[in-house]
Structures are given as structure tokens and as C-alpha cells.
Amino acid sequence: MVDVNHFKDRFKQLQSASPDGQIARIRLKGFDTFSKTGLPAPRNEEWKYTSISGLFNDKEYHFAADDGQPVFTRSDLDAIRLPGHQGANELVFVNGWFMPMLSAIRSPDDQLTVLPLEDAAKGIYKKQIKEHLGQSSRYIKDGIHALNTSFIYGGVFIHVAKRRELQYPVYLYHLSDAREHHTLCQPRSLIYMEEGSKMQLVETFKTIGTSDSFTNQVMEIVVNNNALIEYYKIQNDAANASQVSTTHIRQIGRGYAHAVTITLNGGIIRNNMNLILEAAGNEAHLYGLYMLKGHTHADNHTLVDNREPGCLSNQLYKGIVDDNATGVFNGKIMVQPQAQKTNAYQSNKNILLSDNAGINTKPQLEIFADDVKCSHGCTVGQLDETALFYLRTRGIPIENARAMLLEAFTEDILDQVKPKLLRKHVKQLIREHLSIKK
């Protein structure tokens, strides 16, 4: 069982060291929830197929860089930098904390502002923090989310100015130091997209060391009228790296969101991708690709909450599950009574490659309006034997033929990775994952 007292001491320490008004109040509420609920157990319907309590059994996690000093050097960092980084804003998190020293902001400051959350809460962005930080707690009431909220510190605030289209994407690198201890990282961020702004955001994670790392992340994104966010999450960490990663996007004006989650390697992974469509005529596209092997477990929970009329959303998640790996897709679509003329589509397609692999897929539609178009579908199948045979009769060895077909299966998700360099990079990761040479 998780030792709440252990967290309690740490929480008290943090509150007394950093008693700043707004954020401290949010933390307090978070800790209150955490104390009451503890970590989510399988009896919680939302956590039926994913158990994270085992990750805390008999294990003490070290928290973020306790002394606040960077524990990694530039060269550690270079290992995970994404292609095109010379022309990108690079934000580095170490053990869950934003490290301005290691980060590089390349966009002009009339376009992009990046601040530690604590600083933002005091300055001109006070209002945004007050209104928007912690909104995801209205939707996610479980203990693991509350645990992140209890320890909001060292997070980041990202602001994209009105009608500014960022030429440089924003890359977020999360480094976790598991060289000497099990490490708990709890990155927190609030991203505010002003009216008419545009941004491409890319996140990736890397654990260094062989002890366990657990990342419990919450990112909240607020999208105003005519703003556009493209969001890419690339999870290709070590087997000793587990995470719960929540991306909570609220489209408070008529905006556009495009999110792609790529999950390749890791321990236990839970992604919450929430799209809250709070203004009429919003549009959101969610894509996911999970290619799991070994003992990786990946659970993608999506939520699209249609709160106003005429919103359009489309979800396509695809999975290839091999070895002893397990995948979960839970796609929830809510259509509130006032959200007439909603169009909401969802599809989940899976290929199971081994008898020991598993997949649980579940659509959840809660529709309270009558004039809506919603559809959902899911498939679980094997590799197409006829296609495989065709390729083999042309002299292509079975392993290559399988890889060709699997790569083809990933194609339509890969196409959704819009930045060219990133797409090439992801394609390469997929090919490596499928052991395709060259």
C-alpha cells in the first residue's frame, strides 16, 4: 500500500517552503483529495484495467531534484533532443521540474513567454493562473491526479500571444534520473493560447539509470478563439519507466486541436487525453498509435466533452500488441443537452500478434442531446494472412513481410504527424521497433 504519511511529510515541507497564495491553495485541495482517495484501485471503473498501486509497493520514490540543481549535463540532454531542435524552443524538465538553465527559448518574446509557474502566478499572468490552473481536477478526481496537484512546484507556464503563429515548435524534454534511486517526477504545466495563436508542441520522455522512474504528469492547455494547437506526445522510454500522463485541453473559444500520441516502449503507461469543447463550432482531432511488446502496458483514455453546439471531433487510435504486452483503449464521448449538431467520431483498431498479448477496448457514449451524429467502432484482429502470403510468394521473407504490413498499418497515424522532421523521426522509431533495417 502507498504510504500516505510519507507524502504528507513532503507535502508539509513544500507548503511551508512555498506558501504562495494561489498555487498553495490548489495544492492543499489536491492533497485533501489524495488523502481521502489514495491511489486509484481497480474497483474504480476508470482504472479497471490498469493498476498502478503495484508501482508503489515496498518502494520509496525520491522526489524531484531535491536541491533544485540540475543533475544532467548538456550531453545527457543531447541524447534525447529531437530533430529540428536548432529551430525549436527547447524546454527541459528534470525529475519533473522545469529547468530554465537547460532550456532555450528561440521564439521572440512578443510571441512566446515561458515562465516558472510560481513566477507566472505573481506577475501579469496571475489572472490566467487563477482561472485555469487546476481545471482538470473537475474532470479527474482520482488520487493520482490529486497527487500531482498536491505537489505543484517547479512547473511551467507557456503563453502564446494573440495572433502569433509560432514559427518554432516547442519541444518538451522530460528527463528522469533513476541512476541511484527510484524517482517520482510530477511535471505540471499550463499552456495558454491566446486568440488566433498557433503552436506545435512536442513532448518526449527519457529515463536515465536502471532504478524505476514514475512520471505523473498533468498538462493543461487552454485554447482561445481561432487558436490552433498541434500536440505530439512520444513515449519511447525504458521498461523501468512508467507514467500517468494527463493532457487536458480546453477549447474555450472556437479553436482547433490536433493531438497525436505515439506509445512504443515503457512500463505501465496511462494516458488521459481530455478535450473539453466549451465553445460552439470547435474542432478536435485525436490520434494515437501504440505498439507494445515485452511487458509494456499502455492505457489510452480519451474524453471528448461536447458542451456547446456544432462541435466536430474525430478520434482514431490504432494498436499493435505483441508478446505479453497489454493495451487498453477507453474512448468516452459526452454530448451535453445544449450541444446539438455535435459530430463526434471514434475508431479503435488493433492487431494482436501473440496469444499472451491482450487488448481491452471500450467506447463510452453519453449523449444527452438528440440532434447529433456520433459513431464509434473497434476491431481486434490478427495480421492479414492472405496479404502476408502474397508478399512471401514474391520472395519477401516472412519477418520482413510482417514488418511491412505492420508498418503499413501505422501509416495513417504517422501521416497525422504534421511536422516533416518529426514525422521522419517517428517513422524511424517505428521501423526500429519493427526491427526494419536501414
Place this chain on the structure above:
Amino acid sequence: MLSIKNIHAAIEGKQILNGINLEIKPGEVHAIMGPNGSGKSTLALVLAGREEYEITQGMVTFSGKDLLEMSPEDRAREGLFIAFQYPVEIPGVSTTNFIKTAVNEKRKYHGQEALDAVAFLKLMKEKMALVNMDQSLLSRSINEGFSGGEKKRNEIFQMAMLEPKLAILDETDSGLDIDALRVVAKGVNELRHKDRAILIITHYQRLLDYLQPDFVHVLYNGRIVRSGGKELALELEEKGYDFIKDEIGLTAGVQAGIN
């Protein structure tokens, strides 16, 4: 080159091939005809290595090697090619990329260097011209959305690219317009060589008119019931299969005994 001895095959417990014997020598062109459901495609698929079929008896040697022991890919790389009656659509795999992989896998198997991009392109241009293959088809996914005729043409194009020792064409002439038929015939004739052989499965005389087979066989109920020269095909065209069925009918009692 190919020696089929007493092949029996079944699928899902259903016996389909009931003792096929066939010898094909280098340089020969054979045709197999026979009514629907008689087992022609089954024979082709068994030779190509489709694992669903259970070979209950018999053996096949190809260039002196035990064919049935080989994987489908090894059969192909040893020089066996089958143009499918129903070529499969494979979304997401580009035709060009697929053919390049196939050509180079075969080269690798025979200890040859992979073709570089330039050499491959040159080869492709040459073979495309041979079968009037449209460039735009090659940039698409394998057979995806291809018309029936385009799929067949793609099979012949792949055959031309892979230059097999033995090509089995399963109803490649079905669903082709007159021009396409001529193209297929040209592609096949181009392949004709004293060291190569061709086995054509067909229902029609048209392609055989172009190709002038050395032997024609009639497959019925999973066995070859009649073999002859090209005039047999003409006889079938004229009389249909009934006369053969009648002939067999006369000996039905004997056959049942053999079974």
C-alpha cells in the same frame, strides 16, 4: 523442372486434389483447363506454399529440390512465380517499394548485390514498357483500388520484374480487355526461354491462341483426367466439358474403386 507426383490436398477436412501427376520441362508451356471448382487454383496455391492446405499424399520437386519442404519465400526465390486469380489489396504498402524489396531479396538469396536506385529504376522502366504499366499505379498501394484488369496487369509486371523459372498464371486472362490480353500474352512470350516454363490456368481459348501451349490438361474433381496437345483446348471450346464428364462417367465405377 517441375515434377508433381500423386499430390493429394485437403482444406478444412475437404479433399480437393485427388492425385495429380504432372511433369513440366524447361522451355515448355502447359495449360490447365477444367470446370469451376475442380481444383485448379488449389493446385497453384499448393505449389506456391499456402499453408492452409494440407498435403495428404504425394511429392513435388522443383529443379531437383523438394518443393513442399520450402517456405513460400524460398520457392519464390528459387524461381517459382504465381500470378493470382484474385490478387490481394494491401493498403499502405507502396507497389514500387514492394517490388524493389522483392527483386533485391531474390538477388540477395542468389548472392548478388542489391540493385541501386538507378539500376532498379531502369529495370522498372523497361518492364513497365513491356506490359504497358501505368506509372501512377506503381506509386499507389499494392492493388488498392485497382480495377480487375489493372490487378492482373500488375501480376504480369511483377512476373516480368522477377524473371521466374516457372510462372503459373491463374486465370490471368479473365477480366481483361482485348488490348490487355495482348499485353499479357506479350509479357508471357517475352519470358519464354529454353530454360523457363509456363503453366497457364485458363477457361478460354483466346490466350492460348497467342501462346500456343505444348500441352493442355483437363482437371476435373481434383485430378487430371485428360492430357493432349493444343488441339484439346479447341475441342473443349467446341464441346464444353460434358464430353469429358461423360467419358469419366463411363468409368465412374472403376474410379470409385481407386478412391
